[in-house]
Amino acid sequence: MTAHIVHIVHRFDTGGMENGMVNLFNTLSPQRYRHTVVALTDYSDFRQRITAQPVEFHALHRAPGHGLGWTVRLWRLLRQLKPDLVHTRNLAALEAQFVAAAAGVHATVHGEHGRDVFDLHGRNWKYNLLRRAARAFVSNYIAVSRDLESWLRQTVGVSPSKLHQIYNGVDSVKFHPRADARPAVLPPGFADADSTVFGAVGRMVEVKDYPMLTRAFIQALRQSPELAVEARLVIVGDGSARAACMELLAEAGMAHLAWLPGERHDIAALMQAFDVFVLPSKNEGISNTILEALASGLPVVATAVGGNVELVEDGVTGRLVPAGDTENMAQALLGYLGGPEAPARIARQGGNARRQAEQRYSIPAMAEAYAAVYDRTLSGRRTTR
Structure with a gap:
């Protein structure tokens, strides 16, 4: 049976997190999982890099500020999509965990991919209050670095049993050292062999x-x-x-x-x-x-x-x-x-x-590690702490 995973992000645009999602969608077997992406604000043509399977995209056009209209739209969409698992990423999408719970989703994952300039070290007490409140609704966490894993455990208080550290993968076939002369992608005359x-x-x-x-x-x-x-x-x-x-x-x-x-x-x-x-x-x-x-x-x-x-x-x-x-x-x-x-x-x-x-840092190893977390989450019931 194919599991339907709904991935919720603040925005799907050019970036490292989105690139990791594209690699995941292009590697995981479509017979095991199908994917839908919900952007709380909007999405860009970056989604066209997904080539291995069709992935449906939805934009909620959440307005700046503290209005809650987006939560009603997300609740309705989740009731319509009927996901087996919801995967949120970063603080900007974390509130969607509460909406997923209200929509009856019992298998959830939250990923931490890094922090922005407004809270470089993850010490903002308001943000951490939100993170701690969400712990009861998150089945499993994924941290892309040991640094983030340690912070989730020590500062946010995530149970080690729910915490999984998975490095991003890289396509070592697409990205490889140049064999001969510098490729002609720089402006003419900008750099020569001795530059x-x-x-x-x-x-x-x-x-x-x-x-x-x-x-x-x-x-x-x-x-x-x-x-x-x-x-x-x-x-x-x-x-x-x-x-x-x-x-x-x-x-x-x-x-x-x-x-x-x-x-x-x-x-x-x-x-x-x-x-x-x-x-x-x-x-x-x-x-x-x-x-x-x-x-x-x-x-x-x-x-x-x-x-x-x-x-x-x-x-x-x-x-x-x-x-x-x-x-x-x-x-x-x-x-x-x-x-x-x-x-x-x-x-x-x-x-x-x-x-x-x-x-x-192979992409297949990364994808299988994500699959293991998804399978564990789907097979178990949410635990609280």
């Missing part, structure tokens, strides 16, 4: 802190101006910080050394055009872009926050730097520039990165 391209991919929002990366790139080249002939910066993604980063580069006279193309959909090819991947976030769950960079054979320079410290081994697969620390980030970038030791460091750490991606 070192620092690449970043992600939503350009406050929590990702791309202005810090931009300032670090500028500081590194002011410290060693002779390296400007070699160093290039690419930040792929759209959001409120994009204009600020472009302004910083223009004011420094370095706009010609950087490319900020906005949102792109050829990420695998772009990764092959990079030499080093950089993630300057203030906090992270488990970054899909880091996983894709590792699979692409790139050293990763990342801030030592959240799940980043679980993915990047300092000095082995890249570098870890303190969050918000422009000086340390600049020094980390300089470590991959100039002199014969830099290319050797990139090659060595990139090789280590690829091996780690292949051995630890």
Whole structure:
């Protein structure tokens, strides 16, 4: 019998959480599960990446604020869909657990994929009050990192018996190291064979802190101006910080050394055009872009926050730097520039990165771990604590 799972998210758009959902839908057997996605606000064309089975989408167009009209619409929709299991993700969708209970759904999962800038460390007492109130309605929890798993246990008070840590998987066939010349996806003349391209991919929002990366790139080249002939910066993604980063580069006279193309959909090819991947976030769950960079054979320079410290081994697969620390980030970038030791460091750490991606972060292993939680949830009755 095929189990019907309804996945409830705040919004389904370009992002790491959504990418993980797409990988899950494209991997789990449609004979075992069928999926419906309910976005409390709206969804985007990102859903077109789901190719292995049809997935129905619904948007509730929840308005900002504390109105409760969306709860009635969700209750009616759940009564219509009759799911076997409801899976909510992150704080913004957690209230849907109460609606699912009212609609008679007795098998539920809640996933924590990371925290946003308004509560970087999960300490907001109002949010945690909501999380604790929801514990009785959640059958099982999934945390994408050990950091989030520990926080759910120690701060939210989730019983260890209901807690499951599952790393995201990465497609190591789609994302792989470049074999020959740099692919022609960068602007003509922007980078040649001797360039070192620092690449970043992600939503350009406050929590990702791309202005810090931009300032670090500028500081590194002011410290060693002779390296400007070699160093290039690419930040792929759209959001409120994009204009600020472009302004910083223009004011420094370095706009010609950087490319900020906005949102792109050829990420695998772009990764092959990079030499080093950089993630300057203030906090992270488990970054899909880091996983894709590792699979692409790139050293990763990342801030030592959240799940980043679980993915990047300092000095082995890249570098870890303190969050918000422009000086340390600049020094980390300089470590991959100039002199014969830099290319050797990139090659060595990139090789280590690829091996780690292949051995630890396969999509089939991730999908089976989710399936095990779904099956356990479907076969048992909800326990309270």
